[in-house]
Amino acid sequence: MSEFLQFLLTGITTGAIYGLIALGFNVLYNATDLINFAQGEFVMLGGLGFYTLGVVLGWPLGLSFAAAVAAVSLLGLLLERVALRPVKKPEPLPLIIITVGASIFLRGVAMRLWGKDPYSVPGLTASAEPVKVFGAAVMPQSLWIVGIVVAFMVGLHLFGKRTLTGKAMEACAIHRNAAWILGIPSDRMVLLAFAFSAGLGAVGGVIIAPITMCSYDMGTMLGLKGFCAAMLGGLGSHWGAAVGGVLLGVLESLAVGYFSSGIKDAVAFLVLLGILFVRPAGLLGASAVKRF
Amino acid sequence: MERKARPWMCWMAAAAVALGFVAGPKAGFGAEPYKVGGIFSITGSSSFLGDPEKKSLEMAVDEINAQGGIDGRPVEAVIYDTEGDPTKAVLAVNKLISKDNVLAIIGPSLTPTTLAVMPVVERVQVPLISCAAGIQIVEPVKPYVFKTAQSDVLAVATIYKHMQKHGIKKIGILTVTNAFGVSGRDQLVKQAPDYGIRIVKEEAYGANDTDMTAQLTKIKGENPDAVVCWGTNPGPAVVAKNMRQLGLTLPLYQSHGVASPKFIELAGEAAEGIRLPTGKILVADLLPDTDPQKAVLKKYIADYTQRYGGGVSGFGGYAYDAMHMLAKALKGTGGDKAKIRDNLEKISNHVGISGVFTMTPQDHNGLGPEAFVMVEIRNGTWKLLD
Known part of the structure; x- marks a missing residue:
């Protein structure tokens, strides 16, 4: 029983990260119909940025956290302004390919800046002692991860439902032209979405780095897993992202625990295929998806 | 007929000009250089191997040339990056053979990349000195394939000998699912009975996995005396951390694949007490003066540090040894x-x-078990075990 619990808790931790990355995909997808394949690279930059500020420069951890996330958000803005906005025919396919290019570019730059070695990053709490939950051991950092992810989920939900800006963003997501006619500055909303999604990625990078260590090439797989989670939960649905992420994490962990560690990564993509065949809109997605 | 010949003439003229450019600057040494190929995983996740190997090869080439080259001819190294990718390694080897016309090839850095290029060099009969650890490279022996890295056979034997001495009988093993891990696993399984050791649980993990608590939980359930982890960074550091997390206080043995200061940095506190077999370079200062390698090691460490500002590891030594042995072998052959x-x-x-x-x-391979020593990580540094 404690074995099962250990697998479950491990799965929830990784799943929460997948969920957070999926959330980043969603925020952007809602506002722009765009899948940003550089999302994983924002995660990597968040982690490495946090390492540079917190470990190399010795800033307080809270400050480094905020600064790393802010810097990556700015980078998200920059990506939109420099690489995506000037595109003459902003159709989804060319834009998506540009994001793929951006991801390769960012990875290359990160390799030049940080080198190819992985780095170790301290946890948000100094204690490295695991917490015992019914016989299963959990790192304090895992609790941080789950807590922070839940906080962001709730925050994003409240932002969308309770604030004017949030509502304006949702309006843009529902129908950009209609929102624009009603006087919502849809351009600015798109920018905001970019900053948000990059920031969310960076948060993921900062909180996962103490557990997985961070290196310039960590983003690719995390980005893909986050994408799987987003598809699983239903692209565009915030709660779907959370459910998809946790489900994926737990499935992976159980697969390792009860079958073989070799099939871990296969699980994510099998699940993705399954969902695309059976329920293309995802578990919590709107059933009629008509985009593009 | 005449019409067909013309484009060829054109190409030949172009080639002659190009050759002129290539040959031009090297005229200084007087004689045509011996060309040696190098293929290493200079970038990518195994750059910790390829990067020092490339640097060490360049250093060895300069040393040889400073002493007047081989039979009066200088050595020139042509180095390509495989990024740890077998496909790219094969491409690089083909390029070295057909375009650069090298006499021999040093590398690749990894067992999978080496296995991929072996059929190629065997077919065209170009000597290859691999820098990878896997025993499959030299067993069974292929005429043109050599290697300088210590085989995992010796590493496993060194670990088991140490376990036998300390009464460890039941072990759990956790190996990475790539060629390095699979080769290590095979040796661990094969040699265990020779030392009276029983493997009670056998687990694996993927090279990019970020959490091994599930596997360690299963190992924990079998109550082994020790755990052996076989992989290269960063996986083993995660294993060390996860063991702390689960409160597993068993002795943890790692492979020589993580014998670098980077591992201590990555695993942090969790590295304390970990035992591993390593080449002697890590503990060169601790070796007795009677050790024949001590002087060579100290010179290499000093030269490498002076030239590249630190970051010495045993990995660079694979390429360094390969080049120096190749220089010996090149003598009097005329290529x-x-x-x-x-x-x-x-x-x-x-x-x-x-x-x-x-x-x-x-x-x-040409190495015996004395190529390895057992070390333990204490207070963030290596300590020689007997």
């Missing part, structure tokens, strides 16, 4: 690849970084 191969097989008592090499037609 005949078959003769180079024959000479490589005759090398004996070559004191290198990874050990003292004595090649034979049956042994294309």
Whole structure:
């Protein structure tokens, strides 16, 4: 029983990260119909940025956290302004390919800046002692991860439902032209979405780095897993992202625990295929998806 | 007929011009250089191997040229990056052979990349000195394939000997699912009965996995005396951390694949008490003066540190040894690849970084168990175990 619990808790931790990355995909997808394949690279930059500020420069951890996330958000803005906005025919396919290019570019730059070695990053709490939950051991950092992810989920939900800006963003997501006619500055909303999604990625990078260590090439797989989670939960649905992420994490962990560690990564993509065949809109997605 | 010939003439003229450019600047040494190929995983996740190997190869080439080259001819290294990708390694080897016309190739850095290029060099009969650890590279022996890295056979034997001495009988093993881990796993399973050791749980993890608590939980359930983890960074550091997390206080043995200061940095506090087999370079200062390798090691460490500002590891030594042995083998051959191969097989008592090499037609690695020592990580540094 404690074995099962250990697998479950491990799965929830990784799943929460997948969920957070999926959330980043969603925020952007809602506002722009765009899948940003550089999302994983924002995660990597968040982690490495946090390492540079917190470990190399010795800033307080809270400050480094905020600064790393802010810097990556700015980078998200920059990506939109420099690489995506000037595109003459902003159709989804060319834009998506540009994001793929951006991801390769960012990875290359990160390799030049940080080198190819992985780095170790301290946890948000100094204690490295695991917490015992019914016989299963959990790192304090895992609790941080789950807590922070839940906080962001709730925050994003409240932002969308309770604030004017949030509502304006949702309006843009529902129908950009209609929102624009009603006087919502849809351009600015798109920018905001970019900053948000990059920031969310960076948060993921900062909180996962103490557990997985961070290196310039960590983003690719995390980005893909986050994408799987987003598809699983239903692209565009915030709660779907959370459910998809946790489900994926737990499935992976159980697969390792009860079958073989070799099939871990296969699980994510099998699940993705399954969902695309059976329920293309995802578990919590709107059933009629008509985009593009 | 005449019409067809013309484009060829054009190409030949272009080639002649190009050759002129290539050959031009090298005229300084007087004689045409011996070209040696190098293929390493200079970037990518195994850059910790390829990067020092590339640097060490360049250093060895400069050393040889500073002493007047080989038979009055300088050595020139042509180095390509495989990024740890077998496909790219094969492409690089083809390029080295057909375009650069190298006499021999040093590398690749990894077992999978080496296995991928072996059929190619065997077919065209170009000597290859691999820098990878896997035993499959030299067992069974292929005429043109050699290697300088210590085999995992010796590493496993060193670990098991230490376990036997300390009464460890039941172990759980956790190996990475790539060629390095699979080869290590095979040796762990194969040699265990020889030392009276029983493997009670066998688990694996993926090279990019970020959490191994599930596997360790299963190992924990079998109550072993010790855990052996076989992989290269960063996986083993995660394993060390996860063991702390689960409160597993069993002795943890790692492979020589993580024998670098980077591992201590990555695993942090969790590295304390970990035991691993390593080449002698890590503990060069602790070796007794009677050790034949001590002087060679100290010179290599000093030169490498001076040239590259630190970051010495045993990995660079694989390429360094390969180049120096190749230089010995090149002597008097005039660039005949078959003769180079024959000479490589005759090398004996070559004191290198990874050990003292004595090649034979049956042994294309040439190292004995004394190439390894057991170390333990204490207070963030290595301590020699007896």
